[in-house]
Amino acid sequence: MDFYSSNISEAVIRRLTNYLHCLRLSRKKGRTLLTSSDISGTCGLKPSTIRKDLAQFGAYGVRGQGYDIEELTKHLNKILGIDRKKDVVLVGAGNLGTAMIKHPGFMRANFRFAAAFDNDPGKIGTLIGDTEILDVRDLNAFIKKKHIGIMVLTVPSPEAAAIVDDLDPAHVRGILNFTSEIFPRKKHGMYIHNIDLARELEIISFCMKHCLS
Amino acid sequence: MDFYSSNISEAVIRRLTNYLHCLRLSRKKGRTLLTSSDISGTCGLKPSTIRKDLAQFGAYGVRGQGYDIEELTKHLNKILGIDRKKDVVLVGAGNLGTAMIKHPGFMRANFRFAAAFDNDPGKIGTLIGDTEILDVRDLNAFIKKKHIGIMVLTVPSPEAAAIVDDLDPAHVRGILNFTSEIFPRKKHGMYIHNIDLARELEIISFCMKHCLS
DNA sequence: CCTTGTGAAAACTTTCACAGCT
DNA sequence: AGCTGTGAAAGTTTTCACAAGG
Incomplete structure (x- = not known):
């Protein structure tokens, strides 16, 4: 080991x-x-x-x-590192965010969404399943208070950079970034994993055209 | 070249x-x-x-x-291979499917959702954006008639295998599989790209724990 | 002067073949 | 007999260093 x-x-x-x-x-x-x-x-x-x-x-x-x-x-x-429960926050309570919270695989892997955050006043205060949607302005305070280590980022791409830059890296150590923004792997001691759904389709497109081995 | x-x-x-x-x-x-x-x-x-x-x-x-x-x-x-428009079908009109259809990156990459398919009678006949939801039983007929080459699969994992097995490989050449099912890369001449969202979080979890280089 | 293009070297990953246990 | 564990070989990818050219 x-x-x-x-x-x-x-x-x-x-x-x-x-x-x-x-x-x-x-x-x-x-x-x-x-x-x-x-x-x-x-x-x-x-x-x-x-x-x-x-x-x-x-x-x-x-x-x-x-x-x-x-x-x-x-x-x-x-x-x-999934042998015990981990609290996660979701930022961006759109369709993709909702899909993440409801995804059965997350519970299986011991992840728990402590809260979701959004800037839409119509969403704030409502629930996705059991997860409450809070005001994105309270994100950092929540992370600090609840010692959240992981963030799932599903906001529209243009908003991504501001959220990540505002983050207190003392607490959040990992980000699953679904926006098209490409962040460096490691930033202020945080590990950032970038997944762009459209980019995945582009990869398929190539493979179909050129018959990847 | x-x-x-x-x-x-x-x-x-x-x-x-x-x-x-x-x-x-x-x-x-x-x-x-x-x-x-x-x-x-x-x-x-x-x-x-x-x-x-x-x-x-x-x-x-x-x-x-x-x-x-x-x-x-x-x-x-x-x-x-994204220099010209490509028609795509979505199978599974849940939150993740809806997110895919509304994702701005797909249009940018020249993908067009020709239709969505679901087995929920309450959804069939309704729209996601401009995309109509059709009965999943009509999937193969639609693919054949419209010459669809790519399928985005966002059904619950247990339903995935049946849909893929029923597919006519003469038409669909690529599948973007978001279920937790792992399909072989190539199957009946189709290229299948597997992405499991929970697995991506597991990867982050590891990286956070062991500080990936 | 600056940046591309590229062979050669280094680093890394996968595969093989078989020794070592149960 | 059957399958793991592993050192060595083969294969692949990345990096370097520098020639070539606007």
Whole structure:
């Protein structure tokens, strides 16, 4: 377990989340053991890659058998830091924001939306599911008071920069940015993950045209 | 321009979409030339990487000056296959689907939602913006009649597999899959791009914990 | 003088092949 | 017999350093 010091690439982390997906599926089916080639079949990765990844994090399978689903799930949850509840705020209570709050995957991954924020007076005070929409002007005070570490940013792109610049980096350590704004990976000690939905379609468009390997 | 035969990695394509983003920003500011270090500043990539990428696709800049914004934009649009309008269908008219249809980035990238599909009788016949919601049972007929090449899949995860399996691969060539189901990259000649929003948060969670390089 | 284009080097990632356990 | 764990090899990507050219 020396991954604190070593540089893990994003590709590996992304694969870990895929393994977790396979584990959840298999557990639902009532299985207790899973081999690297089982995972390979579901995720479309080489068994050797999977074994390397897991070995790197000190996950020990049993030779001749495979990996214990229960144990490996716990192990991966811990590695990914989703082994205990994390409070998250949503900023931008539009359709995308609403979709995020209602997404079943977030609860499964132990994320809890502590509140949503918006600048539309018509939305402020209302609920999305169980999550209250508050005034975006109170965002920083809320983050400070509740010790929120993660922000999901789903405002219109032009508003993104101002919100991020105003943020107190002492508290928010991670941002999931869905605006088209590209922020640097790390900014004031915060980790920012940029996902632009339109850009993903552009990637598909290319792959369809040129038949990506 | 030999990228038809060569294997371009997804990382390169993703970067191309970033360059396009920079180009759009700079054009808005009234600039006509852009250097690799300008792009570097906005995207957080090394200038040498940017030049390699662009050279690979035969984009020629002017030594001592940089790249012509107008020309490079056209060039990249063409490479990505977004130089002309493409019809897309949305399947799953929930919050995420609505967000996709209303996302300004799609129009900018020349995508047009020809229709949305859902199985909720209360939604069928209504509109999202200008896009009509039709019965999901008519999906395949519609795709065939209108020659739709791309599908955006935003149904609840358990419904995803059935829809994809029923699809006529002669028509749909690309799927942007937002369910947690992991499909193989290529299936029956279709290219499938999997994005699970919860998985992206898991990645952030890891990065926050272990300080990704 | 400035910035592109590019071969060569360095760094990183994936795959292979087989030793090591159960 | 079967599957993991792993060092070494192959393959890929990024970075460097500098020649070429406006």
